Amino acid sequence: MKRGIHFLLLLISFTAFAQQVNIDTTQVVIPGRQNTPEAQSKPYVIMISADGFRYDYARKYNAQNLLKLADNGIKAEAMIPSYPSITFPNHWSLITGLYPSHHGLIDNFFYDYKRKEAYAMSNKKNAEDGSWYGGTPLWGLAEKQGMVSASLMWVGSASDAGGIRPAYYYPYHEKFTPSEKVEKVVNWLKLPEDKRPHFISLYFPEADGSGHHFGPDTEETEKAVHLIDHAVGDLVKKVNDLGLKNVNFIFVSDHGMIKVDGGAPLEIPAVLFDKNRFDFYNSQTLLRVYVKNPDEVKAVYKELKASKTDDYEVYLDKRLPKYLHFATRDDRYSRIGQILLIPKAPKIFLEKGKKTSVGKHGYNPKVVPEMKATFLAWGPEFKNNLVIGEFANVNVYPLVAEILGLKIDQPIDGKLNVLKQTLKNKK
Template sequence: MKKYSFLLLALLVIGSKVFCQDTTQHVIPNRKNTTRQQKKPYVILISADGFRYDFAKRYHANNLLRLAGEGVSATSMIPSYPSVTFPNHYAIVSGLYPSHSGLVNNAFYDRERKERYSMSKKDKVADGSWYGGAPLWVLAEQQKMLSASFYWVASEAVIKGIQPTYYYVYNEKIDINNRIKAVVNWLKLPPASRPHFITFYFPQVDHAAHHNGPESPETEKEVIFIDSAVNELQKAVKTTGLDVNFVFVSDHGMTRVDNQNPIGIPAAIDTSKFVISGDGILVELYAKNNKDIHGTYNALKREAKDYEVYLKTNIPAHLHYGAADDWHNRIGDILLIPHVPKVFNLWNSKKINPGWHGYDPAAVKDMHASFYAWGPAFKKRLIIPAFKNVSVFNLISNILGIKHTDKIDGTDDLANKVLVRKKHKKTK
């Protein structure tokens, strides 16, 4: 009996480690805003994962449309390639294309490390050595401006020795009311301890659109939930008496795919000669021996149907995903990209979701994301054309006065279009 009791206890302990999620707020001690930074504006950057550019109008997200109507809205925002979650969230806060930041996909292989990165592996996600560039919160903290994160890709990692002063490890157990309360509490801290840059993340639309398709009642329900939650957040923030700027974005859009007739692993691929990575929209082959690249590439070209085959050296330049852009040597030697609405069944999954993203946003408009912004820093009742998401980095840097010296891909064009610029009096 004791033997079985011990076994049961061991299983309970193991189970608690697997299913227990960290819901505590983490605070880096002994940090303060400088007197100069205390005078800076406030920005809350909100991401609704998978919130396609047309979802607000399609599903009557009236609060978002009203708030955007009071400030700035874009016809759409163009994600970086591949149009998937981790690379694009990081592109928004680093100003770097995925190929330049090193976060080239949700999952990929690193040749030098001989390791795989995956968004599903907590130890990899929390390891700052995987992330190139400097996210906005790193630059802010370096410049003695405090930051906070209620989730964002890489916010749990130590990058350049820095994390946000206040942050939560990603989990889906904390309800929206307590998340809003945490943001308000941050903004009610004394000026020296108050964060000026806050990130906030919603996963719900992405989940619903993947499992049910983008044009589904389940997706509509989650769009309305986020619309209500953002409205409650901005109303709660208003009670602090602070003039806060809001930037609402998504990482990518979503489209319905042919999940009934997926593409299998092509016969030309010898799995013993390549490390295979990717998902249904982008398959990457990493050669164990470079001599095998061209033979396999030519064989794939001959048998390709419903997908394109590229070498890293000849992929279309506008994707910024070729050899010249591969700053961290993490892009595959051979890349397979399906024609919309086709997807690969790379891992012989029994069920393939009807909703997907990852396609080239220049070719598939459904990949485009949302962008709305309102607050004292923004012009009123302004609609702008589509722009690349890496420029959100420059926009927020401009509002907060965050300086950056490293090379980035974003430009100041967006900031120059949408921000209210103070006019300086001419001196005689």
């Protein structure tokens, strides 16, 4: 097992963020933050994200700690990611209660034609610039209402999105091991009551890294699941040992994972390489097309539709199924594009000469069940031994706000009624 753990810790260095050099691992502490007397009496919520932790991983790989903890609390059959089922959009949906088209983070990489500027998740300047992010993240909601918060590597937590950062956070890096992250969370909870965070968000990348590089059905991914399971079990034990009252845990993921057909990728239609007429953005499981002359959109759509193969669909953005919340009517930031090419899993689009990974995500979770995510929860606020059906991930936000006693101060897509049944003394 040690050999597997060491390997996984090396594995995460392949991700985009880990390519940065001279990464600052110092905690940032915002001075002057403290809990109001009312906030000190509220429950605690520790929200844990395991990137790429597919809905069936805990059972599939016998994650003993997670299964046991969920048996004493809540487990969903699955949680439905927002579309596209990609990391940055879904982490921001979980933490704001908004669909990607409504909060603006519509992909890991995109171009904003109003700003005339590109966003890339691997660009530190982008990642820490809150003007890219719509909505009020949970840590911002808490801080504005006198409740101290903290975050360990959650998407956007090093930015001033929503106008305020967590009281305690770290610029994103992957230098900390899972056990080191556990210790940092425990140390936050050892702080004096007026300085102690009541909302903590925590991120683990290991399952996503192994799923991409080796696929979801491999020994490496099983080891990654066990690594996370061990860390969560250790965290819960150490937090319980502190003797704090009313500490609640929510374990989620952003999306699932599927092995793709990288050996026979789909060709991108040749017409789209005319840079005078088009820009296209290829995440391999979704290809977004921006037509520079709006008068050409319908004609280009018909051309692409007529020449497509059975392995993918072509949509005018405004005609995308309503339940995906990713059409023109939803696109508040005009970042999506007018035409979408959507491959049928396990097919992907791939430019000639470029490489792909073994495992991918991004597909429609309603069509590709392997995209579905995990939701587990336990603690004094939650009912015991309750299994619930599938639900959209935007509904986690109002659930956390309800537990913490926070007033949601702007419209969101999530609804408290969807998950209210999971709470004790709530109908």
